[in-house]
Amino acid sequence: MTAPTRRTAPKRRPSRGRKWIIALLVLVALLVGADFALAAAGEYQVAQKMRAKLGLAEDPSVRINGFPFITQALGGDYKDIEISATGVPVRDQLRDLEIQANLLHTRIELSNLLAGNTKGAKIDRVQGRVKIKANDLNRLVNQVTPFTDMAIEPDTRAEVTEEQAAAAPRTSAAVKLSGNTTLAGRKISLTAYGTVTLIGGQVELAANELKIDDLSLEQFIPQLKQALSIKIDPGVLPFTVTPTAVQVESGAFTVEGTVDNIPLDEGNG
Incomplete structure (x- = not known):
């Protein structure tokens, strides 16, 4: 007796609805890819412009x-263009500055942006920042007393309420x-507590309290405090923003400021 032949079930064809979904996903992927490609082209043009404008040796990092x-391009209003560059020198004093700027609501037509034509472009607000890092601080204090492995941190010993932080002048930080x-x-380790103050566009560092791990050398503490009390000129902020605040973060002092209603071609460069 022969075994009954088993029928193979016919393969299901994709339904029309499923085809539409696949086609829609492909279209979305193409549109997203085109959007990123267009944004990259705009970022490249901004990077070229900012390299010349800020006097940089290399193109800065630009993110729109x-x-x-x-949608921003069609409206000619780019909500936040973020620019950053590292390893920027300032005269012979600083060699490793980090420059950052956020251009808020840059108004320029897409055709002009892609052509690199920024004439007539306006920015509602520029937020500019310059970071002075620990290795530059080490280099500066080394001119007085040989220090190594300098580290910068906020002084968090005193608890500060939110109200006090809001009311405190941002021109000074612990x-x-x-x-x-x-x-x-003898090689010694030291810890110093003090303030950084923004005065006339310069950062003034004052060491008010200093501790060393070798108490037999305490007579040198006044000399060390003096060596750590220096002035640092961070140079001109991006777009010649006037510095109005200074803050301390892990590894750096940051000087920052804002300027409103500025032509894109105005300022540095």
Whole structure:
């Protein structure tokens, strides 16, 4: 007796609804890819412009925030263009500045942006920042006393309420410094507490309290405090923004400021 032949079930064809979904997903992927490509082209043109404008040796990093890009482009209003560059020198004093700027509501037609033509472009607000890092601080204080492994941190010993932080003048901030030096032929570790103050566009560092791990060398503390009390000129902020505030973060002092209603071609460069 022969076994009955088993029928193979016919393969199901994709339904019309499923085809539409696949086609829609493909279309969305193409539109997203085109959007990112268009944004990249705009970012490239901004980077070229900012390199010349800020006097940089290399193109800065540029990111046009917000998705989709095309809706901003069609309106000619780019909500937040983020620019950053590292390793920027200022004269012979600083060699590793980090420059940042956020251009809020840059108004320029897409055709002009892609052509690199920024004439007539306006920015509602520019937020500019310059970071002075620990290795530059180490280099500056080394000119007085040989320090190594300098570290910058906020001084968090005193608790500050939100109301006090809001009311406090942002032209001054508490700082904690730590590092190593050599005194009387001995290598010592030190911790200093003080303030960084923004005065006339310069950062003034004052060491008010200093501790060392070798108490037999305490007579050198006034000398060390003086060596750590220096002035730092961070140079001109992006778009010649006037610095109005200074803050301390892990590894750096940050000087910042804002300027409103400025032509894109105005300022540095």
